[in-house]
Amino acid sequence: MSCNLYSFAKELLCLLIQTPSISGNEEHTANRIMHVFTERNIPVERIKNNVIVRSSHWDAAKPTILLNSHHDTVKPVEGWNTNPYEAVCVEEKIFGLGSNDAGASLVALICTFLHYYNDSDVPYNLLFVASAEEEISGKNGIECVLPTLGDISVGIVGEPTGMNMAVAEKGLLVLDCVAKGIAGHAAHSQGENAIYNAIKDIQWLQTYEFPKKSDLLGAVKMTVTGISAGKQHNVIPDECTFMVDVRTNERYANKEVFDIISASLKSHTKARSFRLNSSSISRSHALVQRGVELGCELFGSATLSDQAVMSNFPTVKIGPGDTYRSHTAQEYIFESELFHGIDTYIALLKNLTITKI
Secondary structure (H helix, E strand, O other), X not given: OOHHHHHHHHHHHHHHHOOOOEOOOOHHXXXXXXXXXXXXXXXXXXXXXXXXXXXXXXXXXXXXXXXXXXXXXXXXXXXXXXXXXXXXXXXXXXXXXXXXXXXXXXXXXXXXXXXXXXXXXXXXXXXXXXXXOHHHOOOOOHHHHHHHOOOOOEEEEOOOOOOOEEEEEOEEEEEEEEEEOEOEEOOOOOOEOHHHHHHHHHHHHHHOOOOOOEOOOEOOEEEEEEEXXXXXXXXXOXXXXXXXXXXXOOOOOHHHHHHHHHHHOOOEEEEXXXXXXXXXXXXXXXXXXXXXXXXXXXXXXXXXXXXXXXXXXXXXXXXXXXXXXXXXXXXXXXXXXXXXXXXXXXXXXXXXXOOXX
């Protein structure tokens, strides 16, 4: 691959790191990404803080491949010994907030799009979307853009996977539960302790196993992640609230999992949303088979991405970096990982033949 493309990728990644883009406040990185295309006279569209570009030789008769990654970040955690908004290059590592998640994937996909932009011989259309609000699963991110994009045959979602290919991804269901009791004086044997009632339900959540398991994603996983009750030491609490993080596999719809849980708990249970479902793609799909040919390991991902709202077409998740570096102090990406990401994305798409949906 051209050294000029590598140099451009490194420079753009450093610029994006130096541009704060906390979820919900990504306007400045959206501006930078738009500039990449406008300075090359490539037509670009913007919906809120989502940036959209299409390949030049667009043909409605061809299938369309979506290239997507996000340009928002989480807030910097404690423990950084450098400025998280300063791109620091040391020993061929690029340190900075968002370098790994998902700046390197985003930049590598931009380079891939530019590589193929004017190629009239490819048997597909290329659609690139740099999306916002991925880190908070916000509705002003990719979800608000998808209805405007037309038919998509397959999507490549850029996230740090070590350039291995996630062909399934767990969904997310967040539950707010309320256990009720009867208030009373703690010194007397009266009342009904809501905390004890909550404990019974929490024990069920801890021990219940959903029968349908996935060969890639394993079992549905339920984790109680917060609890609150009581206002005074001598008053038996009449209410205890707790929240549950549920990671679903592709063998259940989120609503189906919710119905099983709510029927089994005595606590009042409410789901914040049913929209972030699990996803999967056939391992016989041409894009997956190309990944196998290139040496990509296939796996199921436990972490959520924008794939969760792409229910109308199949997707894979693949990108440079390591998921375990995400959301940590001293987040970094190796330059070699960034460059390998560009090469692999380009190779994945080279003469790829897919079916139009």
